[in-house]
Amino acid sequence: MQDDEIKILAPTGGMTRRRAMVAGAGGLASLFLAACGGKSSAGGGGGNASVTTKKLGTEIEAGPLLMANWPDYVDPAHYKAYTSKFGPKTKVEGYGSNDELIAKLSAGGSNYDIVVPSGGYVPEIVQKGLAHPLDHSLLPNLKNLQPKFTQNAWDKGNKHSVTKDYGVTSFYYRKDVVSDPPDTLLGWWQLIPRLKGKSINFIEGSGETIPLALLALGLDASSTKDADYKEAMKLMSAAKPAITNINSTYIERLGKGDIDVGVGWNGDIARAADTAAKKGVEIGFFVPQDRGWYWTDEWLIPAASKNPVAAHAWINYVLDPKVAGEEQSYMGYNTPIEGSLDYVPEKVAENPMTAIPEDVLSKYSSGINTPELTAIQSKYYGLFRS
Numbered sequence: 320m321q322d323d324e325i326k327i328l329a330p331t332g333g334m335t336r337r338r339a340m341v342a343g344a345g346g347l348a349s350l351f352l353a354a355c356g357g358k359s360s361a362g363g364g365g366g367n368a369s370v371t372t373k374k375l376g377t378e379i380e381a382g383p384l385l386m387a388n389w390p391d392y393v394d395p396a397h398y399k400a401y402t403s404k405f406g407p408k409t410k411v412e413g414y415g416s417n418d419e420l421i422a423k424l425s426a427g428g429s430n431y432d433i434v435v436p437s438g439g440y441v442p443e444i445v446q447k448g449l450a451h452p453l454d455h456s457l458l459p460n461l462k463n464l465q466p467k468f469t470q471n472a473w474d475k476g477n478k479h480s481v482t483k484d485y486g487v488t489s490f491y492y493r494k495d496v497v498s499d500p501p502d503t504l505l506g507w508w509q510l511i512p513r514l515k516g517k518s519i520n521f522i523e524g525s526g527e528t529i530p531l532a533l534l535a536l537g538l539d540a541s542s543t544k545d546a547d548y549k550e551a552m553k554l555m556s557a558a559k560p561a562i563t564n565i566n567s568t569y570i571e572r573l574g575k576g577d578i579d580v581g582v583g584w585n586g587d588i589a590r591a592a593d594t595a596a597k598k599g600v601e602i603g604f605f606v607p608q609d610r611g612w613y614w615t616d617e618w619l620i621p622a623a624s625k626n627p628v629a630a631h632a633w634i635n636y637v638l639d640p641k642v643a644g645e646e647q648s649y650m651g652y653n654t655p656i657e658g659s660l661d662y663v664p665e666k667v668a669e670n671p672m673t674a675i676p677e678d679v680l681s682k683y684s685s686g687i688n689t690p691e692l693t694a695i696q697s698k699y700y701g702l703f704r705s
């Protein structure tokens with residue numbers, strides 16, 4: 320990071336109405352880098368020698384801006400606004416898990432300009448040489464980022480990534496189907512087998528499901544011990560026959576009342592619950608009080624991008640407080656942008672599914688996928704899916 324960039328990232332002060340969630344992951348970044356032979360001071364930014372570090376020009380390419388993103392994760396009005404402001408049309412492809420995204424990036428050939436991995440997967444993408452370094456001179460709106468998000472354990476100084484939003488993963492349910500909801504993660508895992516015959520949807524991805532089972536057992540969510548995974552697999556295998564779908568595209572189905580119970584992400588559930596309520600279907604979301612799973616998702620420009628200046632223009636655009644506030648209002652997740660809450664209706668900002676108090680969140684875990692962790696998670700997730 321250059322000295323001038325440090326100045327750009329200096330805290331700007333000013334309080335948002337509410338800051339409910341915290342960035343976690345502690346010192347796990349250095350563990351990952353040690354495993355990869357990187358320097359821990361690089362915070363995941365050690366990068367690959369083949370990646371260019373030279374400054375980009377300022378001319379926005381013709382596009383189209385090709386984005387790979389999680390399902391229904393950007394307000395479509397902002398794609399349109401971006402095109403009229405900057406020129407390039409946008410094209411979006413979906414993926415259902417970090418595993419799928421990394422497989423797509425590693426396979427090459429797609430030339431995405433923007434992707435949205437979870438924070439814990441950024442070091443892996445950087446170390447594989449798949450990330451384009453960010454040119455901070457093209458991101459003046461980085462000044463709007465809450466200071467703690469300039470110090471993410473997986474990418475200190477935003478060398479390759481900028482936090483889009485953050486949330487938690489847990490169980491949700493139709494209140495008319497589960498009238499006496501469990502109050503622990505373990506209780507939820509134990510309930511699933513008894514709900515066989517109901518419509519049960521889990522999201523995709525090793526890093527979405529396994530940590531919830533490890534945490535339910537009081538184990539380290541980023542454990543690399545085989546014995547811990549064997550215990551977690553007991554819960555997961557017992558649940559498996561009752562699970563009717565494993566699909567990260569579920570907001571619409573849940574909003575229609577077509578899913579009875581599942582594992583999902585809190586912003587999605589908040590949004591779907593709102594739609595379902597209009598049809599008289601009440602959806603609940605379990606917010607664990609003792610331990611849970613927290614993540615961030617990150618804007619990242621792949622090394623193979625053909626439109627890197629246009630991609631920077633996109634990131635800079637969504638770092639605007641008004642745009643970020645409109646994004647939160649649309650998709651339900653808190654964003655790390657100072658002043659964005661001025662543009663979020665109270666009802667969305669104060670929703671208990673997403674406005675999780677800081678003292679509860681401080682008990683949550685998040686992880687950084689070291690090669691060792693990725694290997695053991697994929698092994699056991701493969702068994703779960705087979």
Ligand code: N2P
Nearest residue numbers: 389390391392584587
């Ligand atoms: C997509 C939400 C994705 C969150 N609607 C994944 N961390």
